[in-house]
Amino acid sequence: MMRVLPSACLALSVAALLGACAPKEPETATEPAVAATAPALKLPVSINATMVALVDHASEPLWVDTYVAPTTDERWAEAEYNAYQLAVAGKLIQLAGTGPNDANWVSDDKWKADADELSAAGMDALAAAKARNVDQLNTAGDRLVAACESCHRSFKPDLPTMGLYKSPNYPPKTE
Ligand code: HEC
The missing domain is CATH 1.20.120 (Four Helix Bundle (Hemerythrin (Met), subunit A))
Structure with missing residues (x-):
């Protein structure tokens, strides 16, 4: 995309132009890398x-x-x-x-x-x-x-089961 300077800037002195209209410092230095911010893959259940x-x-x-x-x-x-x-x-x-x-x-x-x-x-x-x-x-x-x-x-030895048990009827015991 082309950058167009706001016309107001053209009327300013060179010194003011440097301060007011100079391109902003790239923020990459302060922003964490993408890899670090991506959430770790996690199971949706326990x-x-x-x-x-x-x-x-x-x-x-x-x-x-x-x-x-x-x-x-x-x-x-x-x-x-x-x-x-x-x-x-x-x-x-x-x-x-x-x-x-x-x-x-x-x-x-x-x-x-x-x-x-x-x-x-x-x-x-x-x-x-x-x-x-x-x-x-x-x-x-x-x-x-x-x-x-x-x-x-x-x-696992001392851990509770957290109320989750498998069905006692699975799998079926006969064909
Ligand atoms: C790498 C570790 C690991 C392996 C391998 C593993 N388990 Fe588990 N299992 C656990 C832990 C830890 C718990 C307790 C989880 C909790 O309470 O939050 C658990 C819980 C369970 C439970 C539910 C709690 C209960 O006692 O009823 C069952 C059933 C179970 N495991 C069956 C199995 C079977 C069958 C296998 C093998 C085919 C197996 N597990 C292999 C770590 C393991």
Whole structure:
């Protein structure tokens, strides 16, 4: 855009012109960089809610020693979706949500390692589901449980559940 000097300035002395009409100092020096002001990506709910509604919900149907192992293509496809959810959840819970402890947890290296392990176990479960292999799914399930327990031992032991429990009727116990 072309800058047009206000005509009043033209009538002023050179000294006044420098003061009144000189271009303003660029403000970049005092303004924080864009990256610093961009809000950190945050979950819209608590990590606890994510645990119940995503992590726990997706993992339960994969416990093949507790629930009926998949036999149909439809159930195997569900197992694949659950495995995807866990693989992604392990990364999601590395973002803080609205819970009071979330920010502390996600900044802890042990938390990150346990969450990455959850993702890795989810990827194992995905490979097992794609291979339609119950034994492999069972092995992935063992790795999953170990990831849950490792993190819960470190971060959850004395914490209340904040009133969020999974449904006792999910998943269905029969085909
Ligand atoms: C990286 C850490 C971490 C991993 C991995 C993890 N959890 Fe959690 N989980 C937590 C924390 C911390 C809480 C408590 C949150 C709160 O109370 O605000 C929690 C809460 C829960 C809750 C709700 C509280 C309760 O006791 O009912 C369930 C259910 C749960 N987790 C299941 C699981 C399952 C199943 C897995 C593995 C498939 C798992 N979690 C993996 C950290 C983890």
